[in-house]
Amino acid sequence: MNQGRPFDVLSDARGKDVTLQLKNGTVITGKLLSFDIHLNLVLEEAKEYKTGIETGEEIGTTIVRGDTIVLVKGL
Amino acid sequence: MNQGRPFDVLSDARGKDVTLQLKNGTVITGKLLSFDIHLNLVLEEAKEYKTGIETGEEIGTTIVRGDTIVLVKGL
Amino acid sequence: MNQGRPFDVLSDARGKDVTLQLKNGTVITGKLLSFDIHLNLVLEEAKEYKTGIETGEEIGTTIVRGDTIVLVKGL
Amino acid sequence: MNQGRPFDVLSDARGKDVTLQLKNGTVITGKLLSFDIHLNLVLEEAKEYKTGIETGEEIGTTIVRGDTIVLVKGL
Amino acid sequence: MNQGRPFDVLSDARGKDVTLQLKNGTVITGKLLSFDIHLNLVLEEAKEYKTGIETGEEIGTTIVRGDTIVLVKGL
Amino acid sequence: MNQGRPFDVLSDARGKDVTLQLKNGTVITGKLLSFDIHLNLVLEEAKEYKTGIETGEEIGTTIVRGDTIVLVKGL
Amino acid sequence: MNQGRPFDVLSDARGKDVTLQLKNGTVITGKLLSFDIHLNLVLEEAKEYKTGIETGEEIGTTIVRGDTIVLVKGL
Known part of the structure; x- marks a missing residue:
């Protein structure tokens, strides 16, 4: 275990x-x-939720730049 | 495969x-x-969609700086 | 002691x-x-309090990027 | 060819x-x-177009810092 | 002396x-x-004064990230 | 020549x-x-023109940090 | 001379x-x-002038982080 x-x-x-x-x-x-x-x-089957919008847009396989991330949750 | x-x-x-x-x-x-x-x-045959505008402007071969990118989707 | x-x-x-x-x-x-x-x-059993909101949302185990942090208190 | x-x-x-x-x-x-x-x-015979202004101002030979650039197009 | x-x-x-x-x-x-x-x-017995608020909140021992600091005074 | x-x-x-x-x-x-x-x-006999102000203020010999510069023109 | x-x-x-x-x-x-x-x-006998305020506040010996500086004048 790590x-x-x-x-x-x-x-x-x-x-x-x-x-x-x-x-x-x-x-x-x-x-x-x-x-x-x-x-x-890299996320697969990604969904994007813009500020204040409930419904996520399906955006498929997506690379997210690390320097735009505040936190990663649900781990 | 990678x-x-x-x-x-x-x-x-x-x-x-x-x-x-x-x-x-x-x-x-x-x-x-x-x-x-x-x-x-480097993107070829690139189109640029400014915030809130539906129609893309054709901008040809384009270099996009990495530090301006939030995410790359459609992979 | 350190x-x-x-x-x-x-x-x-x-x-x-x-x-x-x-x-x-x-x-x-x-x-x-x-x-x-x-x-x-990495925080466990994390709670997130958005600006001006009293009630924290439970977000579980969470990685917070260092470059988004102003300060760490309660040490 | 590169x-x-x-x-x-x-x-x-x-x-x-x-x-x-x-x-x-x-x-x-x-x-x-x-x-x-x-x-x-470094650009020669450069013109500068401020946001929302159609007419470019001639600014001659100009050094543009890389970290202020979003993209380079028309390549 | 330094x-x-x-x-x-x-x-x-x-x-x-x-x-x-x-x-x-x-x-x-x-x-x-x-x-x-x-x-x-690292500050001990720290107090935090939010913009425009006279009364400091006691926040105990606190780590403040260097890249959020403008200046250190009272030296 | 360079x-x-x-x-x-x-x-x-x-x-x-x-x-x-x-x-x-x-x-x-x-x-x-x-x-x-x-x-x-480092500029000598520098003048500073704040946004929207025509008249420059004489500020003498001045060091300008590179990371605050967008472009250098008139070269 | 340098x-x-x-x-x-x-x-x-x-x-x-x-x-x-x-x-x-x-x-x-x-x-x-x-x-x-x-x-x-590091400045000694420093004074701080907030935006739009004529009177400086005496802040004593002060360390100013380099990455918050636009320019140093009066050299």
Whole structure:
């Protein structure tokens, strides 16, 4: 078992659904495929929820730049 | 087959149509020609959709700076 | 006993409840599981308090990017 | 022939007219003289179009800092 | 005696009360416990004064990220 | 003769009058004395034009941080 | 005599009164004690002038983070 460091926690979340909050207020959900050391993430079957809108738009496989992310929850 | 890391996913998307969301709200579509480690992208036959405008402006071959990108979708 | 440097203080706070203020005004509380050199933090049983809202939303295990953090209090 | 990477594409554009969009909304046109690894560009016979203004102001030979650029089009 | 360089001045201030101005307008006071090369600071018995509010909130031992600091005064 | 790269162009401009546009909208004019690799510039007999104000304020010898500069024109 | 590079100019200004413009609009004056390679400055007998306010507040010996500085004038 890993030591629970941030990248270990992300590593354990691969294949699971996660939720991202971005700096521009957008929320992205999807299945975590992979990430790199910049916290760039690849999500599959992603949905994008713009600020104040309930319904998510399906955006498919998506790369999210790490420097736009505030937090990753649902881990 | 690659391991699905962010740059692998981008690599597989070369020659395909992708959609970028930029930090200033602009959306750019185009065929991905290439990229570098800063996530600077080159798109061919690109179109630019400013915030709240439906019709894209054709902007030809375009380099988009990586640090202005929020996400790359349609992969 | 450590020398009280910022990362020593964080290290001593593992397993305890901490409160984060983020640059976007959000407050996050939770039990500190781990962190890395970028000040990326992992909180367990986290709660998120959006600006001006009293009630926290439970967001579970959460990674908060270090570069969105203003301060960590309650240490 | 080069491989179409972002800096190769810029390299091929030397001596040609390019159009820059800056983060502050300004558009700059001019003939690309040179660039460096930070994407700092030198344009000759440059014109500056402030947000919402049709007529460009002639600003001569100009260095544009790379970190203010959103995209380079017309390549 | 040290040469008065910024980190020397901070070093001399350990154990004393300092006042921080943050980029978001908040003012933090407290006793300087420690700092690191990123100018991350640890304050003890810290108080937080939000923009335009006279009364400080006691926030205990607090880590303030260096990149949110405008200036450190009262040295 | 140099190759026209951004720093070569700046180097040739030493001793000449240049005009800077800053990210906060301010315009600075002055005689370029020197610069460094961060594009920090020293101007002599500088004048500062705040946004929307025609008359420049004389500010003497001035160091302008490179990361606040949008462009350098009049080269 | 030095070559007038930005850090040389700062070095010559030690012990003299300088004026800083910060990114948040604040103006700081004081006697330059020291600086480091990040352009972090230490001022003695500093005064702080908030945007649009004529009277400076005396803030004593102060460290100003380099990345909040737009320009240093009065050199």
